[in-house]
Amino acid sequence: MHVRNVHKHYGAVHAVDGVDLAVSRGELFGLIGHNGAGKSTLFKMMLGLLPMSSGEILIDGESATGSTFRSVRQRIGYLPENVVLYDNLTGLETLQFFSRLKGASSLDCLPALERVGLTDAARRRVREYSKGMRQRLGFAQALLGSPRILFLDEPTTGLDPEAIREFYTILRGLKAEGVTIVLTSHILAEIQERVDRLAIMANGRIQALGTVQALREQMDLPLWFDIRIAAQHFDTVRNLLGDLPISAIEAHDEHVSVRCGRDAKMAVIEALAGLNGKMLDLHVREPSLEDVFFGFSD
Amino acid sequence: MEFRQITTIAGKEFWDRIRNRWVLAVALVFTVFALVIAYFGGAQQGTVGFRSIEFTIASLVSLVIYLVPLIALILGFDAIVGERERGSLDLLLSLPITRFELLLGKFFGLAGALTFSTISGFGLVAVVLSAQLDLAGLFHYFGFMLSSVLLGMVFLSLAVMLSVFAGDRAHASGLAIALWFFFVLVFDLLLLGALVVTGGSYGGEIFPYLLLLNPADVFRILNIFSLDDVRSLYGLSTVFPKALAAPWLLGLVMCAWIATPLAIAAWRFRK
Incomplete structure (x- = not known):
């Protein structure tokens, strides 16, 4: 059509x-x-x-x-x-x-x-x-x-x-x-x-x-890394990511959430490899279609 | 124009009315009223029982003038606007059918249902009365049935036109009631009022032509004028020229009254 x-x-x-x-x-x-x-x-x-x-x-x-x-x-x-x-x-x-x-x-x-x-x-x-x-x-x-x-x-x-x-x-x-x-x-x-x-x-x-x-x-919306890790390793995470262009980092209970631009995505993954098995789980959250939609339509 | 598309729509409308017993209900109303009028129409004059087909038709004409337009308007007022309101109009129009075919299909299907009720309802009465009718009487009665069908189609055509113009069903039903009031109750009063106010000095010549502007009046003239006994009773012969009262001419006027609203509806519905 x-x-x-x-x-x-x-x-x-x-x-x-x-x-x-x-x-x-x-x-x-x-x-x-x-x-x-x-x-x-x-x-x-x-x-x-x-x-x-x-x-x-x-x-x-x-x-x-x-x-x-x-x-x-x-x-x-x-x-x-x-x-x-x-x-x-x-x-x-x-x-x-x-x-x-x-x-x-x-x-x-x-x-x-x-x-x-x-x-x-x-x-x-x-x-x-x-x-x-x-x-x-x-x-x-x-x-x-x-x-x-x-x-x-x-x-x-x-x-x-x-x-x-x-x-x-x-x-x-x-x-x-x-x-x-x-x-x-x-x-x-x-x-x-x-x-x-x-x-x-x-x-x-x-x-x-x-x-x-x-x-x-195209929208270049930030993405989130949700890391599950014991609270005693929070500082290690902060140190590993210290030099990277991270826009936010939040820690609570057994979770650290990291927000960064799409261009920093691979660098963050490489840095997190330095945790050497301390990480219990990792989830990468791409911006949803809803985020994209509001970005374009507003 | 694809005939098949028109018959598909018309067939659905017709069978809908058969299945929801609309046709049966309306036919029963016609039969019961007609029988009551035939046997008890003279009760006010102290007689009970069938008198003559002329007086029966004359009474039935008054009934039909109220009832048939109302039934036809109720039948057709939501033909198009109803589809629009339930969202199925866009669906129908996305199919390989033109707007004109859809409109004609709706009209013919509903007209079929109304015609079937009218013929079967009044036809049953003719069967009941047939032993007491001669050939001329039957002929008059047949003419009355045919003109009732035409009257129904006129008001159905007007109803379909309303259903194209109206924005929603409530609006369409209001317009339908207004139309019924105008043609059945108000029009003759206005005409009569105008004649009385002017003392009959103006409009005497155009008065019969003005009556043609109301399909209910055309129906009345068509039926009453052909009945010699009744014509003088109604005083019609004094105001209505005989040349204009030819049944074929009045029949044509009725047909024009069917075609014109449909044509206007088709023009409007094109957009």
């Missing part, structure tokens, strides 16, 4: 202000930002739901609007945020309805339900479904017709931790089949280890774009 110099203006308000983006086949791409950052607007323009003020969005080289809209939309799967499906239909009927509109085979419906673990509830009315089951049904709907690209808006809302893990397992399977996935999430801890790349949006613009690791390096 290619997004080229896309703008969306509402009068003087620039909801999306010159976004360029390319997502490759089989990539799991995250789009994050505060509410009002412009990601929903961008999402809707990618789906062809909202006209652009200017710019171009191509999916497999074709536009989701205009004369090619039907063929492009047959290749798209979409799960909107907080969607409420039809209470009076069963899970299976819901999928049959959407598969007809999508021009997909009705034979796709049961396998889609099976994929999200709803086979047993297929013939129950949606009104009897829990919030998590509804979300999974919405996801099954997005999988109809073997889409080549999936747009998932806050897809794990209402899912319990186990269902979230299953959800990302399914996404990995789809990725392996070459499906491109674009998702938004407010739960940064959940996506930081799972997306291939992500974009951070603020004020209608992409403020940062890349892998989580690349963004950490």
Whole structure:
């Protein structure tokens, strides 16, 4: 998918202000930002739901609007945020309805339900479904017709931790089949280890774009060493690190926490080797996606 | 335009109304009211029992003018705004369907449900009364059913238009009630008031044309004018020119009343 110099203006308000983006086949791409950052607007323009003020969005080289809209939309799967499906239909009927509109085979419906673990509830009315089951049904709907690209808006809302893990397992399977996935999430801890790349949006613009690791390096946020060591060796630690550019060192109980810049990381590790087996445990804390996010979006 | 997409949406809307027994409930209301009116319509004059199809239709027309617009507005006011509010509109529009196909599908599905209730509800009454009706009577009754269906579609079309314009369901329901008040209660009073205030000296010639601006009045004229016994009772022949009362012409006016709100809705919904 290619997004080229896309703008969306509402009068003087620039909801999306010159976004360029390319997502490759089989990539799991995250789009994050505060509410009002412009990601929903961008999402809707990618789906062809909202006209652009200017710019171009191509999916497999074709536009989701205009004369090619039907063929492009047959290749798209979409799960909107907080969607409420039809209470009076069963899970299976819901999928049959959407598969007809999508021009997909009705034979796709049961396998889609099976994929999200709803086979047993297929013939129950949606009104009897829990919030998590509804979300999974919405996801099954997005999988109809073997889409080549999936747009998932806050897809794990209402899912319990186990269902979230299953959800990302399914996404990995789809990725392996070459499906491109674009998702938004407010739960940064959940996506930081799972997306291939992500974009951070603020004020209608992409403020940062890349892998989580690349963004950490770009932000140059400090990292932490948590050392577990007997209290009598605290001074040894201080002495070993004395000449290094350490920005903070805190000691309490059996722990010493050391904060340093990324460029000092290897030097600290080498210095700690001088503890000669006195160290009981060591944990290196990289800045979280949340730290990176606030760094870029503030 | 893809016919298949329209029938998929329409089919879902129709079967929804069948399954939640909406169609059954409305058909029963029509049957019960029509039978009560047919047998007890003359009770105020001291007679009980079926009198004539003319008087029955005349009474039914008054009932239908209140009931059918209300039912049609309730049926259609959240057609689009309801989908928008529950977040499923974006999902539907992300599929290979145009906005126009979605709108038409919604309208035809709901119109099908309303038509089915109207025909089965009033049709059952025709079956019950058939032994007492001659061919002309049946013909009149059939005309009454057909025009009731058209009246329902007019108000359904207006309701679908509201559901495109309204920002939320509460707003749409308020507008629907206002529309019902205007066409069913206020419009004729305003017209009558204007005639009385001007002492009938102005507007006498355009008065019949003004009646065409209210689909409920068109429905009334369509049914009453064809019944010779009743026409004089209503005093309609004195104000309404016969040339304008041709059933095909009034039928066309009703069709225009169906098409216009739908066209406005489609224009608005494009954006």
